Amino acid sequence: MTAMTDRAPHGQARPHQAWPNVAAMFFAQAQRYGRRPFLWHKADGRWHAQSWFEVAREVARLAGALKTLGVKAGDRVAIVAENRPEWLIADHAIMTIGAISVPVYTTYTTRDYLHVLDNSGAKAVIVSTARLAAKVLPAAHQAPGLKFALCIEAPKIAQRLNCDIHLWADVRDTSTATIEDARAWASAAQRRDIASLIYTSGTGGAPRGVMQHHGGLLHNCDGARAVIAEVGIGNDVFLSFLPLSHSYEHTGGQFLPIYLGAQIYYAQGLDKLARNIAEARPTVMVVVPRLFEVLRQRIVQDVARKGGLAAKLFHLALAWGARRRTNPDSLAWWQRLGDKALDLTVRRKVRRRFGGRLKAMVSGGAPLNP
DSSP: OOOOOSBOGGGOBOHHHHOSSHHHHHHHHHHHHTTSEEEEEEETTEEEEEEHHHHHHHHHHHHHHHHHTTOOTTOEEEEEOOSSHHHHHHHHHHHHTTOEEEEEOTTOOHHHHHHHHHHHTEEEEEEOOHHHHHHHHHHHHHOTTOOEEEESSOOOOOSOOSSEEEEHHHHHHHOOOOHHHHHHHHTSOOTTSEEEEEEEOTTSSSOEEEEEEHHHHHHHHHHHHHHHGGGOOSSOEEEEOSOTTSHHHIIIIIIHHHHHTOEEEEOOOGGGHHHHHHHHOOSEEEEOHHHHHHHHHHHHHHHHHHOHHHHHHHHHHHHHHHHHHHOGGGSOHHHHHHHHHHHHTHHHHHHHHTTSOOOEEEEOSSOOOO
């Protein structure tokens, strides 16, 4: 990989040089893309879109509400939610007012949540579902310094809590903050300031918080863009399904799409991932090696069930395709013609399973099996 420079092609400054922080990047992109679709989620059997403008307005309202509730620059606010539009809205609302987001896994126990809330010094926690609230609120009750919980869904509270409970819709609807207000607030944080605390269990023991600075996140996006540029950038669509509480998806599945002006579809879960891929038709997916193994296994099993000529052509497409990529000259002229025919038949069917316009699958977290 070539060394990164501070200048982009044609002498233009790289974006991370122009944006002081991640929240400022978001509002700049929202102003640029306006009414274009940005976030997609599936409900009632169909996909619903929110435009850049609509999301920016939601971020501004929530940022204003958090300020009203007493959250200040430098305060920590935890997020416990599955991948969904509200996750991004909460994350950017927190950072818009200079506070620090603390993403937390939805798979944690009440004991784990208490550790993170206590260790991070969280002033508030945002939680999505009533099911998650049943684990999070008992921890919030015990966490010293935690003032309130903000619930996207109404929780079932079985005890009197030491913290206040607010509903997402209520604080959003009563907030008078505008996008202009939020843009002004977002301009304050600098690249050296902490954007988020990512908790990871590492090699064992209690989860430990890792500080992520605005500048580091922007530089990561800049480097990722340089790599993805090799397959072409423009009109991109991401499908987010890895946990946003992990730094890999937090950057690759959220900040990078914003950086690129891309759309984000939120998957409904691993059990519906194959269907969501076909529906969302992503151009870029941030994945882990295990997903490659699962998808390949399913395709190979389908081919084996068909058997006969279909299986022979599939394995021929694999063999010739590998040779074409590693050593194109090793294919005879008739094999090159046959390989083109396989591209229009066998490989087209495989591409269709991935939506038909996939350009890149970004892999991380573990070595790929060659």
